[in-house]
Amino acid sequence: MTSAYTAYARAFLLTDHRARWVVTETFDILWLCWSSAASSENIRRYAWHLLRSRVMARAHRDAEDRPDLRRGLLHGGSLHRSPG
Structure with a gap:
């Protein structure tokens, strides 16, 4: 799940560093509350x-305090633009 989670986080957070940080934090929190996660109806x-x-x-x-997806689209678009 690491690569899928990181790709999702990168879309909002714009950098690999920030995305990896949040994914690592998520897995750390998940580990700390594993008994709650494991007893949930759907662990995924x-x-x-x-x-x-x-x-x-x-x-x-x-x-308006909503996640600003435009920055991610603009940033991501510039990363995936083909040369030429």
Whole structure:
């Protein structure tokens, strides 16, 4: 799940460093509360909600305090543009 989680986090947080940091933090928290996670109805959903909450806490916000996806799209678009 690390690569999928990191790709999701990168879309909001814009850098590999920030994305990896949040994913590592998520796995650390998951490990610390493993008994709650393991006893949840759906452990994958539990982990996903934990990751999403950590990403959203750090995502850039627009003037209305919503996650600003435009920055990620612009940033990501420049990374994947083909030469020439």
